[in-house]
Amino acid sequence: QVQLVESGGGLVQAGGSLRLSCAASGRTFSTYAMGWFRQAPGKEREFVGAITANFGSTYYRDSVKGRFTISRDNAKNTVSLQMNSLKPEDTAVYYCAAGRTRTIFQLPTTPGEYDYWGQGTQVTVSS
Numbered sequence: 863q864v865q866l867v868e869s870g871g872g873l874v875q876a877g878g879s880l881r882l883s884c885a886a887s888g889r890t891f892s893t894y895a896m897g898w899f900r901q902a903p904g905k906e907r908e909f910v911g912a913i914t915a916n917f918g919s920t921y922y923r924d925s926v927k928g929r930f931t932i933s934r935d936n937a938k939n940t941v942s943l944q945m946n947s948l949k950p951e952d953t954a955v956y957y958c959a960a961g962r963t964r965t966i967f968q969l970p971t972t973p974g975e976y977d978y979w980g981q982g983t984q985v986t987v988s989s
Contacts, residue, residue, distance in 0.1 A: 864888045864960045864978040871956060871983030874948055878987070882943040884958035884980055892916060892936040894977075895961045895970055898943045900954035900985075907973055910956070913941065915966040926952075948987045955982040 865887040874880050884896070897912035911922040913932045920932050929948075934941040941958060959976035970976060 864891070864894065866958050866960060866978055866980035868956065868958050868980040868983040871985045873986045873988065876948060876950055876987055876989050878948050879944070879946045880948065880985060882945070882956055882958075882983060882985070884941045884943075886939045886941070886960060888939070891939040891960075893962065893966075895963050895966075895968060896932070896934055896941040897959045897961060897970060897976055898932060898941075899957045899959060899973060900952075901957070901982075902954040905954075907957070909971045909973075911943070912969045912971060914969055915963065917966065919967070919969065921969045921971070945985070948985075950987045950989045952985060953987050954985060956985050957982045 867885050870882040898910040901907040911932045913920045931944040958980045960978040961970045961976040
């Protein structure tokens with residue numbers, strides 16, 4: 863069982879930055895791929911980015927590439943999402959998720975591939 867708690871959301875002007883953090887419980891954090899998703903009102907939950915279990919490879923949706931960076935600290939059981947050059951279209955509730963993959967090299971990109979979810983944190987970008 864893994865419990866995830868996000869923090870760091872808030873209101874920021876376009877062009878600004880926010881850093882989201884996700885704290886995980888459990889002693890097996892390093893065996894999970896970690897992902898970030900977001901959901902805007904009236905829209906489906908969408909993949910933002912993910913990081914592999916051990917080696918830290920990352921993958922992002924095209925619209926955030928070059929602006930968002932995911933990192934993890936397996937010693938502290940945390941994963942972060944650094945968001946720069948924020949745009950109004952980035953406004954959403956952001957969720958972190960943990961997924962047990964068959965290999966430590968996999969990067970899950972769909973919600974169904976993740977086993978545990980945080981409660982979400984609101985990010986609002988004003989124009």
